[in-house]
Amino acid sequence: MQSFRERLQAFNKCVCDGARLMVGQGDYGTYVAHIAKTHPDQAPMTEREFFRNRENARFGVGNSSGFRCC
Template sequence: MTLTDVRRAAGRIRWYVRELTGESAYDRYVAHARSCDPGAPVMTRRQFERSRTDAREADPREGFRCC
């Protein structure tokens, strides 16, 4: 196994973990926001995560929090 193979495998594992944990959602949001209206302000990561959490808690289909 060469160094290139190890890097490729590490990149795939990183991509999978980011998708699984939702870490890449902000990157997709920024790309979408900038492609739709480049001049519009983009939420910070903190604002984005707060908005996501609020939306998730407000929608009963997304699950619920017990505490």
């Protein structure tokens, strides 16, 4: 059985992960686990590259349509 502190930490992680996803910033650890499982021949992006990639996707960098807010 989990202690109150463990449950609170799990809840906090869930809230933080949800907030990151709402603003287009995925979880780097989840990304690395996904790459290791489904693309073992590929090296994962660094954390900095991952952050930049998500930011670019969020704001439409490289799109022919230009800036994309939402």
